Amino acid sequence: MSFPWSKEYTPSHPLMVWLDEKLPLPRLVYGAVGGGYEVPRNLNYMWNFGFLAGLCLMIQIVTGVVLAMHYGGDTKVAFDSTEHIMRDVNWGWMLRYGHANGASAFFVVVYAHIFRGFYYGSYKAPREMIWLLGVVIFLLMMATAFMGYVLPWGQMSFWGAQVITGLFSAIPLVGDPLREWLLGGFSPDNATLNRFFSLHFLLPFVILGVVILHVWALHIPGSSNPTGVEVKSESDTVPFFPYFVGKDGWTIGLFMLIYSAFVFFMPNALGHPDNYIPANPMQTPAHIVPEWYFWPFYAILRAFTVDFLIVPAKLMGVLAMFAAILVWFFLPWLDRSPVRSANYRPLYRKFFWVLVLDVAVLAYCGGAPAEEPFVMISQIASLYYFLHFFVIVPVVSSIERPDPLPYSITEAVLGTDESAKLDGNG
Amino acid sequence: MIRIFSILIGAFFSLALLLAFGTGAYSYITEPPAKTAEARFHLKPEHLDLPSNGWFGKYDKAQLQRGFKVYSEVCAACHSIKHVAFRDLKALGYNEAQVKTIAAKFTVTAKDPLTGEVKDRPGVPADRFPTVAYAGKGVPPDLSLITKARHGGGGYVHSLLTGYADPATYKNAAGEALPKENQPGDGLYFNPYFANLNLSMPAPITSEGQVTYDDGTKATVEQMSKDVSAFLVWTAEPELEKRHQTGAWWMGFLLFATVLAYMSYRNIWADKKGH
Ligand code: HEM
Numbered sequence: 001m002s003f004p005w006s007k008e009y010t011p012s013h014p015l016m017v018w019l020d021e022k023l024p025l026p027r028l029v030y031g032a033v034g035g036g037y038e039v040p041r042n043l044n045y046m047w048n049f050g051f052l053a054g055l056c057l058m059i060q061i062v063t064g065v066v067l068a069m070h071y072g073g074d075t076k077v078a079f080d081s082t083e084h085i086m087r088d089v090n091w092g093w094m095l096r097y098g099h100a101n102g103a104s105a106f107f108v109v110v111y112a113h114i115f116r117g118f119y120y121g122s123y124k125a126p127r128e129m130i131w132l133l134g135v136v137i138f139l140l141m142m143a144t145a146f147m148g149y150v151l152p153w154g155q156m157s158f159w160g161a162q163v164i165t166g167l168f169s170a171i172p173l174v175g176d177p178l179r180e181w182l183l184g185g186f187s188p189d190n191a192t193l194n195r196f197f198s199l200h201f202l203l204p205f206v207i208l209g210v211v212i213l214h215v216w217a218l219h220i221p222g223s224s225n226p227t228g229v230e231v232k233s234e235s236d237t238v239p240f241f242p243y244f245v246g247k248d249g250w251t252i253g254l255f256m257l258i259y260s261a262f263v264f265f266m267p268n269a270l271g272h273p274d275n276y277i278p279a280n281p282m283q284t285p286a287h288i289v290p291e292w293y294f295w296p297f298y299a300i301l302r303a304f305t306v307d308f309l310i311v312p313a314k315l316m317g318v319l320a321m322f323a324a325i326l327v328w329f330f331l332p333w334l335d336r337s338p339v340r341s342a343n344y345r346p347l348y349r350k351f352f353w354v355l356v357l358d359v360a361v362l363a364y365c366g367g368a369p370a371e372e373p374f375v376m377i378s379q380i381a382s383l384y385y386f387l388h389f390f391v392i393v394p395v396v397s398s399i400e401r402p403d404p405l406p407y408s409i410t411e412a413v414l415g416t417d418e419s420a421k422l423d424g425n426g
Numbered sequence: 427m428i429r430i431f432s433i434l435i436g437a438f439f440s441l442a443l444l445l446a447f448g449t450g451a452y453s454y455i456t457e458p459p460a461k462t463a464e465a466r467f468h469l470k471p472e473h474l475d476l477p478s479n480g481w482f483g484k485y486d487k488a489q490l491q492r493g494f495k496v497y498s499e500v501c502a503a504c505h506s507i508k509h510v511a512f513r514d515l516k517a518l519g520y521n522e523a524q525v526k527t528i529a530a531k532f533t534v535t536a537k538d539p540l541t542g543e544v545k546d547r548p549g550v551p552a553d554r555f556p557t558v559a560y561a562g563k564g565v566p567p568d569l570s571l572i573t574k575a576r577h578g579g580g581g582y583v584h585s586l587l588t589g590y591a592d593p594a595t596y597k598n599a600a601g602e603a604l605p606k607e608n609q610p611g612d613g614l615y616f617n618p619y620f621a622n623l624n625l626s627m628p629a630p631i632t633s634e635g636q637v638t639y640d641d642g643t644k645a646t647v648e649q650m651s652k653d654v655s656a657f658l659v660w661t662a663e664p665e666l667e668k669r670h671q672t673g674a675w676w677m678g679f680l681l682f683a684t685v686l687a688y689m690s691y692r693n694i695w696a697d698k699k700g701h
Pocket of ligand 1: 043046047048049050051053055110113117120122123131134138207211215222223225226328407
């Protein structure tokens with residue numbers, strides 16, 4: 001992106017002049033994350049999560065690649081090789097706990113990033129493409145995390161794979177053959193573990209590729225901001241370097257403190273004890289639960305307990321679970337309000353907070369056993385979830401009267417904007 | 427157009443959910459789910475105070491040695507700890523020679539590096555604890571990871587070991603006696619800390635002095651149960667001390683670096699409002 005006041009890269013050192021002609025990498029850095037990239041000055045801390053998500057992806061790739069050097073992707077050795085990493089590999093416990101808790105940290109950060117989008121209407125024009133790529137990333141993350149959890153070949157690994165791949169058999173006609181094709185057999189076995197390992201190694205790099213597109217798409221219009229009012233003049237922005245390098249930078253420390261507290265002091269707090277029991281196809285665990293970050297969607301899946309019209313309950317659940325995420329793809333067109341930020345949308349803002357609560361309730365129910373009253377609660381919570389995205393968002397956006405917007409970012413920050421007076425709007 | 431479509435899809439899922447909820451609520455009211463006996467009688471594990479608990483927890487080597495003795499003399503008859511190598515026992519304070527002696531008491535089945543022949547030989551420090559053949563009823567699980575594989579960890583093992591009760595006279599907190607269908611069958615023993623109330627392990631620690639401690643600690647049933655639980659926390663988390671120490675240093679460094687980074691951030695933004 002370049003505003004008229006963005007500075008162009010002018011190398012001064014002969015070496016840099018030479019490099020700029022052959023491979024303008026410094027130019028790219030300068031324009032993308034350096035002094036040449038102008039960013040709204042009023043971004044709050046909700047805009048730090050994209051950067052932190054990038055950090056998480058790096059942590060996962062680095063720890064993951066080293067783990068893969070010691071892991072054995074064969075059902076006979078997978079569990080034991082994981083323990084070998086924990087016990088015999090130098091700093092192996094740190095790699096493994098770092099990777100497992102890193103996945104959780106990644107989802108915390110990305111959920112914050114997504115809800116920032118919901119609140120500030122970041123998905124709206126001209127940023128639809130950033131958002132669409134984001135949803136693709138999220139889907140890829142879910143697939144990656146699911147397959148990663150299968151690798152240690154514990155009880156939850158095995159039974160999680162059993163349940164999730166079992167969802168495909170709900171698809172009429174092709175369901176069962178499709179499931180067998182995905183698993184490479186009738187139930188999770190060595191063929192499954194092998195392909196999951198292969199894909200789990202591959203997908204993070206696919207994610208990296210989509211992240212590059214995501215950030216590229218971001219640099220076309222530039223970041224939105226808490227007012228949702230687009231950048232108008234130079235006084236609305238500050239250069240990324242040093243301002244946002246400084247701001248993103250110090251929150252790396254904050255993030256690492258929280259993340260490290262889990263890795264070093266409560267590494268198993270977010271995991272399930274059953275995954276320390278080797279996989280046993282003959283013994284079903286009392287409760288099969290996925291990792292916490294899947295809970296809201298798992299609750300939606302299990303909320304559909306009766307057949308509806310001609311659709312069997314199980315298929316309804318599967319459709320609903322996918323619809324719950326796929327609807328995000330349509331958000332830029334479902335929400336027709338011209339105002340982006342919920343700060344100026346009194347009605348939408350209320351529904352937003354209900355949604356936050358609703359997803360928390362869904363998460364709780366998804367982690368609880370499939371018993372009453374949790375099933376009934378998740379039915380109500382799922383109902384709200386669907387109403388929110390499919391009905392409330394489109395309806396509210398056409399009936400709501402937004403609050404008056406500030407003239408510009410500068411006015412929102414400083415109280416006045418000189419250029420507004422010149423414009424005759426002050 | 428897309429909005430009309432969306433509202434229709436929303437209505438489709440919502441109606442299905444309403445129907446599901448209605449059906450569920452109806453049967454919830456007409457036939458409220460009865461609490462199963464497992465739910466009424468199963469007890470949550472007691473918390474166990476161990477020196478390794480908490481962010482700065484460390485192992486008590488003397489306790490681990492006592493726990494190892496209980497394991498070797500009682501549990502090892504039925505349970506293996508196959509993820510643990512004899513050399514790991516150095517962490518309990520044994521020296522090289524002691525580890526060799528301990529290892530040599532076990533028979534391991536291994537390939538002879540010279541002939542390639544698989545045969546039995548005495549253990550050496552590099553070997554792991556061998557698997558245990560068990561002829562009785564039930565399948566005794568390997569105990570290396572047991573404290574990570576159950577809710578409550580060491581507290582669970584301790585509660586289980588000390589929680590055996592007489593099914594004929596047992597009353598739960600509500601004063602109910604154990605129903606007939608939950609009485610232990612043949613070769614099963616009642617223990618309210620076990621998930622389905624009856625397990626095939628007879629109470630292993632039953633009498634004072636069952637193990638003679640070398641350090642003079644009185645070997646009460648409570649003491650032995652506690653020590654072996656502490657030992658099993660160690661077998662599951664041999665890296666715990668190193669993890670806590672490294673973590674403390676690392677957190678200290680991070681805190682320092684974060685404060686510095688925060689101050690430079692404030693410095694950078696000092697001339698701008700709106701951060
Ligand atoms: C690996 C995961 C991801 C990475 C590394 C990433 C990275 C980033 C970065 C660096 C930014 C700019 C800084 C910021 O606004 O926070 C950004 C912005 C954005 N991201 Fe992501 N992102 C990821 C996932 C997602 C997902 C899952 C979504 C939505 C489903 C999403 C939607 C957006 C949107 C809409 C913006 C523009 C925000 C605005 O300008 O207001 N991102 N992303």
